Amino acid sequence: MASASIDATLSAAIDADTSTEEILLAATNHDLDALRKLFRTYDAKVQDSDTGFSPLHAAIASCEPDEHVQDETGMNGEGDAINGHALSEQSALATVQLLFENGAIWNELDNNDDTPGCLALRLGLSKVYDAIVDAGVRAELLFSRLDDYELLPDEPVDGEDGTHDDDHHDDDDIIGFEPAPKRNEPLPRNTNGPVLTNPNVNSEDYLRSNLTYSADRLLDSDKNAVMMDWETEIMKISANKLCPKPGLRTMNVGFGMGIVDTMFLANSPAEHHIVEAHPQVIERMREKGWFEKPNVRIHQGKWQDVLPKLIAEGVELDAMYYDTYAEDYSDLKLFFDEYVIALLGTHGLFGFYNGLGADRQVCYDVYTKVVEFHLDEAGLDVEWMDIDVPDLAGRGEWEGVRRPYWANIKTYRLPTCKFLG
Template sequence: MADLASEEDILLARRIISAAARHDVAALEILLKQGSANAQDAKAPVASSPLHAAIVASGKAVDGKEAGDDAVRTVELLLENGAIWNDLNGEDETPGCIALRLGQKKIYDMMVDAGVRAELLFSKMETLGLDEDEDEDSGDDNDEENDDHETGDKQPAPKRQKLSNEVQGMQPVGEEKALDDVSLDNRAYLKSRLRYKPGILLDESDNAVMMDWETQIMQRHAETLIPKAGLKVMNVGHGMGIVDTAIQTHDPAEHHIVEAHPQVLQRLRDQGWYDKPNVTIHEGRWQDVLPKLVEKGTVQLDAIYYDTFAEDYKALREFFSEYVVQLLSPGGRFGWYNGLGADRQICYDVYTKVAEIDLHQAGFETRWEDITVPADLHGSKQWEGTRRPYWTIDVYRLPVNTFAK
């Protein structure tokens, strides 16, 4: 809604929000013919959409008793009329965040499903060359920016794959002008200076590229991908070397490492990785390295792991749908660091489902293994000196992918 909303617009927005909060489906059906399911009261002290209001009014689920049919139908109606699944209210919560906090599981699952539908829709629109802004009635016209939880100057937690590939207001990366946050662009990140500190790797914008609390997760990835010795393995993205060190303990016949950052490559030299008899270092971005390997046809792998930084989900999807399918042997396994949206539970759940659907379309079956993250991670001093935490949820969902039979 425009900043200079008329009194009539404000009144209509208040009526829509009020009807949503009362779970008055009949009134809401009439009002939504006149106004938006994303209406906000421009004069309210705290911004809130009708969807937020409807879920807040559902109250806390007590003794397993969740919201009634009117509340569920209200949420359905708002979503059907274009309510934004990941819109943020004035307290930095999405509707799904509120449903989760209140224990309203059915409504939370509805929000996850709405998010999955929206993301798959935009992916399809992108494939068809359509601009999402051309479809104002989709209700998710600002999905890309909300996907990264951006409000004002707040930026998304950058660990691993960002959710969207579009950054609002991003300046071109060049010799004379650099990004304030290099995690927003992979090429800017590759030109940036890294800092290796005890237990953490930081980029020059103070984003944590990798931290040693991930060691258990990385080791488990290596275990699930490499069930026996003598296999041919590739890791894309070396970082602190946690997963590559774990891979070495499984005695691979071939160990390929794809890495593009000059400082990381120098660290690989300094630590003797280039001299290991079973290790091959491929210098460059995987987008440049893998097409050449596919063309030569000389590399066939039993396990592939992906753990890049400052790349979006679109890059991950391209990686497995275009290259893993060509480089992985029958019976081989593929995994990636599943950090998609891990600074917000609703986004993590949405992108876990989106990834599984896209993997299935690419010909994979996915098995998930839940790993509880360290209890002291949340609000921990481990994040001191970093731009923001990239992980705020309790469970890591580890994916193991094999070709569908």
């Protein structure tokens, strides 16, 4: 490389380091004027190389009372972060809002695996936390729109030449968002662990993998929990809400350990459909006599292949439950956008396993709102029921499981949906 070019590269690197430090320092001090000046040239998508702090982390961490530094009154006072005084939530809120306007990413992880929302929650900064949840909802809704848009490959949209305007596709250009594959994408069951810890788990691999059944759990070949016995209470309440009286026509998608199906049958449906795609699970169903149970119709295969046939057959249902594994949020969305609407009668009820983003509270809160928004768009009204999650770690539930999928979330939000109006 020529020396002029090396000089230019070095000076660009030094410039980037300096601007990162300046942005983080201004965010730490809630110095809005300094930030506004910096954002004329740079954006808020920077991270400290030692701590992994983004400007959002820095602005929030400055509100932490420093036990060693006290003001004249003997209390932790408000002041400036540089001198060790905790700053106010109000100035943190203004800073966080400015950072979001300038490209800050709501779910960026620091080196402790904390998002800014995790810090705000720990410090009890409820207004800042709410602002982060709102930003997260906006970001995820926009991403979901972009995903929909990319599903239309050849349709002329912008130009008359039939090509898309690239501006619409470049996620990096959207203030506050990362490109979709990199973000913590909270999903119905892959928030059970696999996708965040092992992004290689996908539906196809899972459906070919070897499963292990034991008394209280079903594990995939990587020891990720597909289903666990502790979820029985959730399954029982879900089935009772969806099928509160005998004689209804019900469907469950994803058999797993058969817990929810057992609960449905306890309420004597007139017909109960089970859709299951994994050959080993189907084998298990055969061994346990599910194929001989009265009023039960088992459909072998992926719901994506099975349900169009049932629609063509004219099947109509009173209740549908969705709880699959290694599928993502877009699958759940497709399920209620297309299939719930086609198969459920006007007064029918729809429920799903709500593990969306359950690896941390802020993602769970964001995805509860995202799914509520999308359900509403699909013409479905959702009613949430809060259920206490037991102390799973304390009970040793995660022993032998690759990764806990309910981490620090104390309340399960159980959805029951019906058609609006």
